[in-house]
Amino acid sequence: MAYTIEGNTGPWEIVVGLEVHAQVISRAKLFSGAATDFGAPPNSQVSFVDAAFPGMLPVLNQECVAQAVRTGLGLNAQINLTSRFDRKNYFYADLPSGYQISQFEHPIVGTGVVEIELADGSTRQIGVTRLHLEQDAGKSMHDQSPTKTYVDLNRSGVGLMEIVSEPDIRSPEEAGAYLRKLRSILRYLGTCDGNMEEGSMRADVNVSVRKTGEAYRTRCEVKNVNSIRFVMQAVEVEAIRQIEVWESGGEVQQETRLFDSARGETRSMRSKEDAHDYRYFPDPDLLPLVLEQSWVDALRAALPELPDTKRARFISDYGLTPYDAGVLVAEQSTALFFEAVAQGRDAKQAANWVTGDLFGALNRTGTSIETSPVSAENLGALLDLIADNTINGKIAKQVFEEMVATGAAPAAIVEAKGLRQVTDTSAIDAAVDAIMAANPDKVAEYRSGKDKLFGFFVGQVMKAMAGKGNPALVNTAIKAKLG
Template sequence: MEWETVIGLEVHVQLSTRSKLFSGTSTAFGAAPNSQANIYDLAMPGTLPVLNGEALRMAVRFGLAIGAEISRKSVFDRKNYFYPDLPKGYQTSQLEFPTVGRGSIVIHLDDGSEKEIGVTRAHMEEDAGKSLHEEFATDSGIDLNRAGTPLLEIVSEPDLRSAGEAVAYLKKLHSIVRYLDISDGDMSQGSMRCDANVSIRRPGAELGARTEIKNVNSFRFVEKAIHYEVRRQQDVLEDGGTIVQETRLYDSVRDETRPMRGKEVANDYRYFPEPDLLPVVIDEELIEQVRAELPELPDARRQRLREKFGLSDYDAGVLTASREVADYFEQTASACGDAKLAANWVSVELRGLLNRENLSIADSPISATCLAGLICRIKDGTISGKIAKTVFEHLADGEASVDEIIEKEGLRQVTDTREIENLVAQVIAENAPQAQQYRDGRQQVLGYLVGQAMKLSRGKANPAQVNQLLRDKLQP
């Protein structure tokens, strides 16, 4: 009998504010340990929190972007537990009254269909510091640079039905926070962290007992961890066992999930409202201000590119997953006036180049204007599409401009009729048997002859002209 997988994700997104959630300390990544911790971050006696207004605006931005309710009044709470990297002995978070309420995110599935995933809530909280166990022989080090960095914890409904859907949701979330410019979403640096709640059930049955897989730090690992966990739960249930509700850690080396030690999870956090902060009141004015600043979001842009440039939904999806790529594409398309060619060049050649060189589009050696120039030369017949790829490689190496490369390498397409006539004559002479076959009615031999002519011209001859002249010359 079939099993149905039920997944809900809790995603921590690190907000890209300049300073921490409750103190003025810098949040820049990679500074020397404890160089970015002020007296509040160190939880010195008598120090008090002051909410970072920028972080609040970012949370509202996210809420508006996913069509969520924005709480007019939200409340911070203290979540109490002892750990050396938690200086105050409590984490300031939001339990009962989060800033962002119910909203939704649309994901696009491989079969081309769309699915709406509910977002239960998104709340603001401060990050903890880091415990460093490797650097010291017998002691543990504490680095409080990260302590107090603002996080937005985005909790989904259990609407996801496969590891693939979970990854699509996560990628969409990644795309949204980047479009909104509220986080770099970099999973490898912990700017985006994911906990997955996984259960299985017989279709139509009540929800099964779930396990929570903690801190999975890449899209690929999320997929693998869920796959593993689903298989594990199936095995347990099919062997007549029961699923224990527990927290598990994903081990990417062994590709398995393992239960965390009981002690690490059996916590009573004794939440209560943070008395050092007043409830956060968000008025219409702030909401409207933030709404007015909202950029175009991935779904809207996808649709616009489809309509404006006549792109396929697939192409539009690929091009809009990242705002930077979409910007690049639009710039290229407008400059060269051919969206289809631009879409192909951006999503195939350019993407290939960037992947190969491990570059982000911001660091692309070929600018959008430059790529548009190249496409123009294809369109005006100066070079063929094939030659354009050669020019592209030269451009990737940082060489000069499109026109200079064409001139220097002598890549200009031959369109001079006399020159092509000579070429055709030479081909007919050197391939007499094939020419005869064509004259005898074997039409398909023409392709071979065109190929020979192109080869002879080192790709520079205009293929359409070659084709036409060959037909004319071999006319019986």
């Protein structure tokens, strides 16, 4: 069922394309030897090239090129062995040269595809138009003084990959799924950390609306969207705004708009009225970039297993549901953790513990899989204690909580707290006899056909045994004695 927004004139379809700016992970900048670390003192990571001093020449960082190629390969995209750098001209205080070195006509990566999974289990292919390399700008701070804007050029010249999607996205959910998938691929590849809070991944959202079957109508570009949730909101509120414009007899103007997350609305950025006249031309300081196919092949051979492949493997090798497999592969560290737990054990049980109890504990304690209080080794050991009947499933939950609190190994907790499961049938028989003796009326009711009371007896016996009875043996004993 396609997503539509209901207007006064009937349903409207939305058309979305995303431009994602992803900061390249590299030690030095795209065209200079200055460092790229986040959070350094102002202007301490700036070379004369980054500050656009006269006569300074850019020299391309090979690792940034390799990162762009790796990303292209991860997006199943065409790698262009010859590409070129152009100047994109505009004036802003944090762009000292007055132009950004970018790739306009001949990007390093051509068309590719990202497969997204939706909540209903279906998948869709979202086309990637291109990926190109460009410089980041410096950072302007407007809130430090009532009259001045502060400029820090540390970010100036850091490598960015601009990843442009086709207008294939048709709902806020798909926009969110695309960004999550893209971020997951970038993190697996190690080409961008995907941290939207620190601005190392940012999205511009192109939105238009149309009646089903129509050609595309005029689009607007919404800038400054810095979280996946905001992208999804921006898509929806901008689409609703455009529908209102069309339905009131107006016409949507192509323009750049700003998303105001506090008000949940988009508004026009008049300062950008000349923004689409960038007067691109080839950068005369830089020769064409020519790559060897053998170098690209070597990068391809060294790529890690990517989320789609890993997900397929988790489904086929471990028998996981597509949903669980998707959850487990979203972050590489989670997938590694899961595989360490599942190795040689019941994989479905391992998946349930990781996605259920462990994720819950991480949320509660504000930790991540990397800083998990429960190691993969200890979680695995806990599953072993269940498998060899040392403890039952219910006690395991109790042991797990203790592991979260103390980080201790499960066997030590079981010993220290005396949680070992009771499999001694004479002890179980004794407990069953005691409960039956204390509840003669219930026994009579059960025997006269009230089968539902069976659960009552199991509960009472387990309670009497402090939860440590072996459930299967308890069931057998009760069944035998109640007859």
